[in-house]
Amino acid sequence: MMLSGWGNFPRLDCRVAAMRGVEDIRAVLDEAPLIARGNGRSYGDAALQPHLTLLSRHLDRFLAFDPANGRLTCEAGVRLETILEVFVPRGWFPPVTPGTKFVTVGGMIASDVHGKNHHVAGSFGRHVESMRVMVADGRILECSRQEHADLFAATIGGMGLTGIILSASFRLLPIQSAWIRQETIRATTLEETLEAFEESADWTYTVSWIDCLQGGKCQGRSLLTRGEHAMPDELPAEVASQPLQPRRKRLKRVPMDFPSWALNSWSVRAFNALYYGAAPKTAAPRIVDYDSFFYPLDAILEWNRIYGRHGFTQYQCVLPKQAGREGLRRLLNTIQKTGSGSFLAVLKLFGKQDDLMSFPMEGYTLALDFPLRGPTLGLLLELDAIVADHGGRLYLAKDARSTPHMFRKGYPGVERFQEIRAHYGARGKMQSLQAERLDL
Amino acid sequence: MTASVAGKDPVLVLGAMSDIGRAIAQAYAAEGHPLHLAARHPERLETEAEDIRIRHNVAVATHAFDVLDLEGHGPFLDGLDPAPSVVVCVVGLLGDQQRSVEDPAAAELVMRTNYIGPSLILEAAAKRLERRGQGVLIGVSSVAGDRGRGSNYVYGSAKAGFTAYLSGLRARLCKSGLRVITVKPGFVDTRMTEGMDLPKRLTAQPEEVAKAVIAAHRQGRDVIYVRPIWRMIMTAIRVLPEPVFKRVKI
Missing domain, CATH: 3.30.70.2520 (Alpha-Beta Plaits)
Structure with missing residues (x-):
């Protein structure tokens, strides 16, 4: 299937598989290198892997919502658009939103998106309380600031290179009007x-x-x-x-x-x-x-x-x-x-x-x-x-x-990032075209 | 079940784990209908049910149901509370034509799953709805049933049987206040067709099928094609004379 990011460059033929549940993903895990793709709104080559790109469109269920505190748990393919449709009329708003609502929760975490409130609310990852991530050997790890904290921190902004984000919990913000x-x-x-x-x-x-x-x-x-x-x-x-x-x-x-x-x-x-x-x-x-x-x-x-x-x-x-x-x-x-x-x-x-x-x-x-x-x-x-x-x-x-040079200079955390990826077996397996280009 | 919206008919979706079943369930829930979701693996259905509850704030119950277990149809329907007044059957199995030709057991499974099971569960549901004098039965059949094609006639013949059954059921029930709707989706982008190279203009999304089903229900239609172009295509395919049709590779 011909795929590209939102910038339409680069554009190339990628083998794809749909993720509907855990079994679907485990069935293709051996065929790495692979990368998970949300709604394809990153601009460049971050969600492309010609060898195997996993589509999260069907991984789009809400799993739990607590109206007492606004905590929402949902699968990674849920789109921000859907969250707004369902929760704005009930008085809740995403804690951080990028400039488009056509993004998925998995994509927002992987890119650690920011919004117009970054100076007060930080980026999206700050509001994530926990995630379920499938790592390269097929294990599903529940991670948070306490549990598998290294995997958690590296997955936020990790461009999908640590594992496959299956679901996440985060708090919505109470609002009085739309x-x-x-x-x-x-x-x-x-x-x-x-x-x-x-x-x-x-x-x-x-x-x-x-x-x-x-x-x-x-x-x-x-x-x-x-x-x-x-x-x-x-x-x-x-x-x-x-x-x-x-x-x-x-x-x-x-x-x-x-x-x-x-x-x-x-x-x-x-x-x-x-x-x-x-x-x-x-x-x-x-x-x-x-x-x-x-x-x-x-x-x-x-x-x-x-x-x-x-x-x-x-x-x-x-x-x-x-x-x-x-x-x-x-x-x-x-x-x-x-x-x-x-x-x-x-x-x-x-x-x-x-x-x-x-x-x-x-x-x-x-x-x-x-x-x-x-x-x-x-x-x-x-x-x-x-x-x-x-x-x-x-x-x-x-x-x-x-x-790669520009990237390494700008991201001093990359050595630690690579160590964490190695620890969870992600290197060479969870790999986008962008990761290859940046020598990750 | 509790908290169902007053006045909204409970809807039973058979085959609720399929992409089309999921989409139809979501669409009815969005209109406030309480739901019964049924599939072979009810433990996985619970996730679907919770998703629908969160999104649409309707009551959703889940049930184990095997369309091939004919004996079980009656008890299954009698166990539903509240009794559904809309029954949608999305159950189906494409199978593999080549295998079906070589292995009668494989062919039989395709026939039972697409024709015998769906027809008889809707017949059983019709009997129960007749007693109450109202209800809607919706069968998701296929354009493949409009004419037997060399490339998938095992599946096609079973769908043809199901289409004919729905047509007869509609005729029998038309004075009783019950309605029967036949849905022929054409190509749909689902798990069943994954990896096939389908023409984009002819391929509907599951959400489109769901929208078409709800529209047909509201407008009192009998037979619908999801994308109108399919009605033209199938009309053309149906009118080809057999000596020509048998030579056409489709």
Whole structure:
């Protein structure tokens, strides 16, 4: 079966098998190297193994829910979308959510995803209380911060390379409404943008969209969005009677691959100018539904097709806070110089790192999409050098092309990670294309 | 069972561990129907049941049921409380055509699992529903039963028998207030078809089958194809004259 990540690059023929239960997985375990795949929303080659890719679509049962404390136990293939559908109307929300709801619980753990609340809530793994992991010899290990703590810590952010995540327990967050009180701040320079983050540290959710085609004194101009779960008395009258009923929207679908010339520095510049210009000048609070706040792109199915059939790559790095300001300037200079900006350039201030292989560390993260063309790869290498210089690292869930050297430099936990993998027999067995590329 | 939604008919799903059975159970539960799930291995069914309870907050009971145990059909149905007024039979076995041709025992198992068992359990359920004067019987048959093809006629003939049985049952019951629905899914992306190279346009997801079943139930349909294109394909296949059809490799 032809498979790729969300970036449509690389794309290759993989032998697949569906996981419906433990027996199905044990039956193919001998045929390693293999990797488990969730909903295929990591961008690069993390959920690909031509030899054998295990699909978790049918491993999608809720196993237990305790309404007293919000603890949910479910199988790894359960999608975040389903969790929202079932639990938002009952007053519960995921403790951490990435920018798409079309991800699985297994994928969220393996990538240790973060959201707009990273500075207060950490990444998803922080909220996981326990997991059941099948290791390479077929044993199923119950692991947590107390039990098989090494396996637990390495599996969070471990990109599926320690074993197959079967199920997990985590606590949902109580909410009073399905709505978010949102404010938008216009920042005209990078300084203002970073200040706005400091000033918004008490907000649960913060993120900024940054216009990376601007140079000179407008460099780093951005729209910072901050939000809180709205209380019922803040809601407009027409929805206040059913505060937990989310708004149902029609989904649109990108009907075809766009030709590769459709995205160029002019169309992106025009988009950015309109987007920036359309934002209100003052921070007036608005009430928006959770889908619009957290998952604006999910409303456009298959939006990755606007990058054409050659695919695209998302570049997401994090720079430690002290060196961050200087590093961000250098990154923005380089991007602006080449003129290959993207619609989606996102900047956020992270809190502290949670686990051994977690991507987030205290500092600034910048995420950009680039269509895959020859010059892009050269630009990315330049960006890599800046990130490495400032002690930063790249997000494996988005990566399709970085080098083993860059990876090892950015993730000092890798030696310990490899020891733990060896201890549980995972090396050479639980192995994605990405792991092979990164020499893991 | 407790806490069933007032006014919602209890639904019995036979073959509830299959992908289509699971999807149909989920779809009825989403509409608030209390469920009886039945399959050969009830210990595995408990996980399905808990999943449905958490998602949809309906009462779900699980039962051991073997469609081949004809003697057991009556006692099984009589033991269900509350008695179901909707019965969906998803039981089936594709088997392997080559093996079925070589080994009569294998062929017999395919025939019993797709024709005799499903027909007789629905007959037994019909008798019980008739006493109450209302109910819906839903049989998941197959497009393979529309005409015997060289490549899978053992399975196809059994499904043909089941389709004919459902048709007759519907005719017999039509004055009694009971309804019978025949479902012909076409290709479905399930465990049964895993590893087959199926054309995407002709292949439904289990959730689509479930949606079509619920729609047919609500709209009072008799026979449905899940994807409309299958009605055209099978009409074309049915009208081919036998001298031509026998030479077509399908």
